[in-house]
Amino acid sequence: MALEHAILVSLLEQPGSGYELARRFDRSIGRFWTATHQQIYRVLRRMEADGWVAAQEVAQDGRPDKKVYSAAEAGRSALADWLREPVEPETVRHELAVKIRAAAFDDPAALISEVERHREGHAALLARYLHGEQRDFPDLDALDARQELQHVVLRGGIEYERMTLAWLDDVLATLRRLAADRPS
Amino acid sequence: MALEHAILVSLLEQPGSGYELARRFDRSIGRFWTATHQQIYRVLRRMEADGWVAAQEVAQDGRPDKKVYSAAEAGRSALADWLREPVEPETVRHELAVKIRAAAFDDPAALISEVERHREGHAALLARYLHGEQRDFPDLDALDARQELQHVVLRGGIEYERMTLAWLDDVLATLRRLAADRPS
DNA sequence: ATTGCCTATGCAACTCGTTGCATAGCAGGA
DNA sequence: TCCTGCTATGCAACGAGTTGCATAGGCAAT
Secondary structure: OOOHHHHHHHHHHOEEEEEHHHHHHHHHHOOOOOHHHHHHHHHHHHHHHOOOOOEEEOOOOOOOEEEEEOOOOOHHHHHHHHHHOOOOOOEOOOOHHHHHHHHHHHHHHHHHHHHHHHHHHHHHHHHHHHHHHHHHOOOOOOOOOHHHHHHHHHHHHHHHHHHHHHHHHHHHHHHHHHHHHHHO | OOHHHHHHHHHHOOOOEEEHHHHHHHHHHOEEEEEOOHHHHHHHHHHHHHEEEEEEEEEEOOOOOOOEEOOHHHHHHHHHHHHOOOOOOOOOOOHEEEHHHHHHHHHHHHHHHHHHHHHHHHHHHHHHHHHHHHHOOOOOOOHHHHHHHHHHHHHHHHHHHHHHHHHHHHHHHHHHHHHHHHOO
């Protein structure tokens, strides 16, 4: 339901084609909202039919034509309405937590390499966030409103990764202790 | 794909009917894996057909009959296989982050009450976690392997809520600053 | 008495999201 | 030269998840 709104935000920040949006979702935005190009194309067509976005065909040489979308006034006001709507239950799917509890019925040691892989992924993501922060927000005392809001979201991502790394270390210590206590 | 595995873990911890599972998912397990009764009934039937779980009809007086499921050996070994499979991309859908970035194109003050509501929800959940910890793990020095693993997952939930509360305070401070700087 | 809620299971229809595949021209490397 | 990969859009089929509704008896309160 909110994919439309995520696309609107992205188009308000910068107009672009479906393909460009898909790449943005793979990179920056994808860290808090994932979407494949299929979904994006489908939703863009619906949004164009509803007048939320306007499309313009752009011929390019050396590559296929593209349709550049930008947010229309109806889209902007739909976004404002959505902003004022309450809540969302935030459905969580934490597969690793299921695996950790599942390890009680199998060998805890079998999970260690999996958790280590997760740890590496989160460490790499944290490094990317910190690098992106330095690149995009070199002067934290001179941010406009849009940048302030982007940065507070980024801070959330950074803190989430730090917390997750600490927790994964805790998980690893627990698994190793259990593996040492009762070797299979 | 992993709903089967979450159900297996729950049945290994304690056999139960579809209805009971649905309630467990609403409560404890639902904090890291959500599911409605519809999904659970459907998946249970498939799992029974695959021999992953065994069902037993139990007549009750004063209430409808129920089918009590328990994990079968084939289910236990499917779970062990799954435990050894690598990764999952962990698709994230963080609606509040989209809203925060959307606020740049509307009135940041309009988001404040929404964020405050979220903050209250997370504070309540943290209190529930801490209460549950005291109830279920009164003596942290005398845990068996299963409880150790349950507790490390709970610690993750507690740390996540603490981090989220701190971040939401950061978000609120930012929104209030922006609202004061440029009143609508 | 009637209303509403709880246990317990299930069907049908729908939306959302994923996967595999197709097209089509251009660029770069083995 | 062939193969791979990138830009750019799209169809078709499937699977996962949600929503509304149905059944059906018992309990408790109004």
